[in-house]
Amino acid sequence: MSNTKVSTYRERVEYLIGNSMRFAGLYGTGQGQSVASVFVDQSGKAMLELCEVVDAKVPSIVDIVPAAQWDEREAHDLYGIVFEGHEPLRPLVNHDSRLEKWTVATTGGDVYQVAVGPTHAGIIESGHFRFHVVGDRILHLDTRLFYKHRGLEKASETKDLTSGIEYVKRACMACSVANGLSYAHACEVILGLRPSMELRRVRTILLELERLWNHLNDLAQGCAGVGMAVGNAAFCYLVEQARQINNKVSGHRFLAGSIRVGASSISVDSQELEVLSGLLSEMRTSVESHWRELTFNSSFQDRLQGVGILNREKALKLGIVGPCARASGIIQDARNGCDWLAYDDFQPVLTREGNGDVKSRFEQRIEELWQTFDLLDGLLSRPISPANCDPTGVPAPVGVGIVEGARGQTTCVVESNGASIGRLHLRSASYANWPGVACCSVGNLLPDFPLINKSFELCYACVDR
Amino acid sequence: MFTLIRDLSKVRKLIDLDKPTMRKSLSIRHCDAGSCNGCEHELSLLSSPCYDFQRYGLSIVASPRHADVLLVTGTVTRTMREPLLRAYSSMPEPRKVVALGDCAIDGAVLGDNDIIIGAVEEILPVDLTIRGCPPSPDQVIDGMLELLATLGPK
Numbered sequence: 247m248s249n250t251k252v253s254t255y256r257e258r259v260e261y262l263i264g265n266s267m268r269f270a271g272l273y274g275t276g277q278g279q280s281v282a283s284v285f286v287d288q289s290g291k292a293m294l295e296l297c298e299v300v301d302a303k304v305p306s307i308v309d310i311v312p313a314a315q316w317d318e319r320e321a322h323d324l325y326g327i328v329f330e331g332h333e334p335l336r337p338l339v340n341h342d343s344r345l346e347k348w349t350v351a352t353t354g355g356d357v358y359q360v361a362v363g364p365t366h367a368g369i370i371e372s373g374h375f376r377f378h379v380v381g382d383r384i385l386h387l388d389t390r391l392f393y394k395h396r397g398l399e400k401a402s403e404t405k406d407l408t409s410g411i412e413y414v415k416r417a418c419m420a421c422s423v424a425n426g427l428s429y430a431h432a433c434e435v436i437l438g439l440r441p442s443m444e445l446r447r448v449r450t451i452l453l454e455l456e457r458l459w460n461h462l463n464d465l466a467q468g469c470a471g472v473g474m475a476v477g478n479a480a481f482c483y484l485v486e487q488a489r490q491i492n493n494k495v496s497g498h499r500f501l502a503g504s505i506r507v508g509a510s511s512i513s514v515d516s517q518e519l520e521v522l523s524g525l526l527s528e529m530r531t532s533v534e535s536h537w538r539e540l541t542f543n544s545s546f547q548d549r550l551q552g553v554g555i556l557n558r559e560k561a562l563k564l565g566i567v568g569p570c571a572r573a574s575g576i577i578q579d580a581r582n583g584c585d586w587l588a589y590d591d592f593q594p595v596l597t598r599e600g601n602g603d604v605k606s607r608f609e610q611r612i613e614e615l616w617q618t619f620d621l622l623d624g625l626l627s628r629p630i631s632p633a634n635c636d637p638t639g640v641p642a643p644v645g646v647g648i649v650e651g652a653r654g655q656t657t658c659v660v661e662s663n664g665a666s667i668g669r670l671h672l673r674s675a676s677y678a679n680w681p682g683v684a685c686c687s688v689g690n691l692l693p694d695f696p697l698i699n700k701s702f703e704l705c706y707a708c709v710d711r
Numbered sequence: 712m713f714t715l716i717r718d719l720s721k722v723r724k725l726i727d728l729d730k731p732t733m734r735k736s737l738s739i740r741h742c743d744a745g746s747c748n749g750c751e752h753e754l755s756l757l758s759s760p761c762y763d764f765q766r767y768g769l770s771i772v773a774s775p776r777h778a779d780v781l782l783v784t785g786t787v788t789r790t791m792r793e794p795l796l797r798a799y800s801s802m803p804e805p806r807k808v809v810a811l812g813d814c815a816i817d818g819a820v821l822g823d824n825d826i827i828i829g830a831v832e833e834i835l836p837v838d839l840t841i842r843g844c845p846p847s848p849d850q851v852i853d854g855m856l857e858l859l860a861t862l863g864p865k
């Protein structure tokens with residue numbers, strides 16, 4: 247952690263970005279007296295820049311780091327910090343404002359607005375989309391989330407580090423392992439603990455099982471997005487199987503509660519292991535055959551190609567993460583070089599034509615599914631037993647945990663206050679990627695939006711917290 | 712065309728199909744009032760081939776105006792209060808409310824009390840609760856069938 251004066255803050259950020267550091271979040275801290283920003287170097291090491299807030303003001307960095315847009319808006323709404331130069335500083339969490347305050351003004355004879363949500367026609371989380379449209383084409387999209395803001399970060403303050411995981415767990419069920427791991431790792435850094443080899447293996451298995459059901463779900467949703475009921479049914483069946491596997495391993499269909507600070511109590515004996523491996527290899531065969539059918543189904547493929555393109559340049563600018571970034575040709579995966587999980591020889595894969603359209607986002611997930619099956623195959627080679635951490639002897643006041651979840655990089659910062667939480671900040675992959683959905687929808691047909699949205703398949707819950 | 716509709720029972724005699732035994736159905740409108748998204752992920756498997764809830768007369772409808780049941784997930788946040796009440800008031804009577812999952816039933820387990828209202832029952836009359844975190848799809852179907860059994864002619 248390093249402290250920066252207001253006068254040199256922007257210079258410092260420019261220097262870090264110029265030296266290949268990636269932005270990974272920004273938040274208000276110290277009761278709004280400081281702004282902390284997280285940067286990650288190429289080996290995955292995180293560093294925290296702390297800038298003091300003077301007269302409730304701090305210079306904005308959005309022109310240097312466009313990815314910080316939502317973060318600054320959030321810090322403004324939660325702590326009243328004004329980011330000078332961020333104009334207009336639209337509300338994000340705060341819903342007590344008029345339409346003109348949080349939407350982009352669009353004018354012209356043929357422009358009209360289509361408002362969707364917060365409640366939806368199917369089983370979808372609550373959130374509002376305001377489309378500015380000309381004919382059937384999307385001119386601009388304003389997304390309004392945070393209907394489900396539950397104040398989990400604030401509520402976790404003063405709780406002890408071990409029980410803080412409950413708050414992170416409640417943020418989002420679909421990412422409970424990724425979020426939980428990022429928190430657990432941050433706490434272990436604070437406590438001066440290092441996961442044993444066995445703990446690394448268990449955690450990696452859990453993280454890959456979470457990726458497995460999520461990617462299968464994304465493919466099911468993709469089929470639903472083009473109205474292909476049979477594909478949806480086929481992949482939903484696999485999602486059900488994957489949840490049953492999760493239940494076998496952890497006693498919970500979403501693996502919730504399987505991540506703890508400093509330890510794991512999961513055990514799988516050799517008999518159970520054999521059953522698991524059998525189920526996984528059957529599943530792999532099914533995915534292979536379903537994917538083959540989808541590949542040669544032209545009515546499915548025709549809907550994907552060239553739709554919702556997020557090119558590499560835009561994806562880099564917006565700080566997109568995970569499979570969606572890789573589908574745009576960005577070779578970045580937090581599993582690469584992660585030395586506290588069991589990803590020893592991990593290399594990120596990229597789909598052949600990573601031009602960032604809906605098609606490449608689906609293909610990217612398939613590529614990653616093969617990788618996940620391979621990883622699980624290797625990791626499940628012997629029974630799993632309860633595991634612990636070893637002391638490193640070097641505790642720290644602040645810990646940062648970075649995890650590659652199913653949707654991409656999740657960052658959790660924990661500032662300790664003795665043995666309890668001083669400030670907890672969770673920036674999930676969905677948080678990073680929502681601006682990408684809005685950006686790549688522009689110029690597309692409104693009826694294609696559900697498909698574009700499903701090709702990202704982001705959570706609302708872990709953004710809203 | 713209209714004659715055909717009037718004579719539907721006669722028309723159907725041409726087809727050799729048993730009368731359906733399921734005499735009742737429920738149209739469900741889902742509303743997420745502040746969930747962690749686990750309840751939604753389980754709900755979205757209801758229509759999967761393993762559960763196929765439509766064979767029990769259950770379906771998810773696209774508007775509260777078409778719904779018999781408002782199925783609410785999550786603890787109710789202040790921001791979701793209005794949309795939730797609006798969904799309820801758009802429903803034709805008789806209407807039922809189901810609180811799905813521990814959050815919807817118990818309210819703010821965790822979270823900031825200033826921005827959370829709590830359990831669904833704080834603002835709406837709840838007719839049925841389905842426990843679980845999240846309830847699995849079969850538990851959801853069981854709960855809905857329990858509700859269905861209490862409604863209409865026996």
Ligand code: SF4
Nearest residue numbers: 747749812813814844
């Ligand atoms: S009951 Fe459990 S799964 Fe459902 S919204 Fe609450 S925390 Fe999530």
